[in-house]
Amino acid sequence: MFPLGSVLFPAMPLPLRVFEPRYLQMLQDLLPDGPAEFGVVLIERGQEVGGGEKRFDVGTVCQVAELKVADGYLALLGEGTRRIEIVEWTSEDPYPRARVRDLPPLEWDDDLQERFDQTEALVRRTLARASEFDDLSWSPSVQLSDDPVDALWQLAAIAPLGALDQLRLLRCRTARELVDAIFAATQDAGETYDARGL
Structure with missing residues (x-):
């Protein structure tokens, strides 16, 4: 999970500069299994950097589309795919994790x-x-x-x-x-x- 100070919607791009060790570790764990996905939720209170923030319980899955090494950080481009609801936050070490369930996709009329x-x-x-x-x-x-x-x-x-x-x-x-x-x-x-x- 990647708590942010903004909302990610399905079908929208997400550019990120990843520099915190916990999220660099998360990407390292995700990438070998591909496709690399993580959940994005809005922070209710607190900061994006450093942890300890309070988070909302609805978010969006982000699929990694592109990853480039830059000076001191990873430049990530992802895309929102589907909505999720947090069932339970399970661990913060080494990065935030949660059990989630998919929310039903919208149906067009x-x-x-x-x-x-x-x-x-x-x-x-x-x-x-x-x-x-x-x-x-x-x-x-x-x-x-x-x-x-x-x-x-x-x-x-x-x-x-x-x-x-x-x-x-x-x-x-x-x-x-x-x-x-x-x-x-x-x-x-x-x-x-x-x-x-x-």
Whole structure:
């Protein structure tokens, strides 16, 4: 397990600079068995470096796609694959480990397409507005996957939201619940940016 200060969604990239001995050891243990996967969960309280943090109980499996040796660290590129729920934290030595269970994948319904299109338009407009105030990770014109469920997760990830709002999205049980939650959270974020612009 790799607790972070950010949420990883399925179908999203995860670039990491790995330098802590415990996570270097984790990768060393994972890589020979391939494909190398680890769980990513959001830290509730505490720091990313050094351990001892409190963590949320829902996360995403990250599959290692690329690994490069850099000056004093490993540059890792991973991708979120599926959601998990932590059943039990089992060990911290030499790195965090847990028993997990997979959460059911979302199922797409073509009846959601109109709502998805509305939500995508809102997210892109809000990203454009937010870019006037903040440096953002994602451009309003970023491409989404052709797979509708992957695109839905990507929309959740690029929406200009805080980590706790993102965690609420990650917990959604159906595609309909997720698209509605993205719309509502993005609408709230847009109102905040509008107020900042007054």
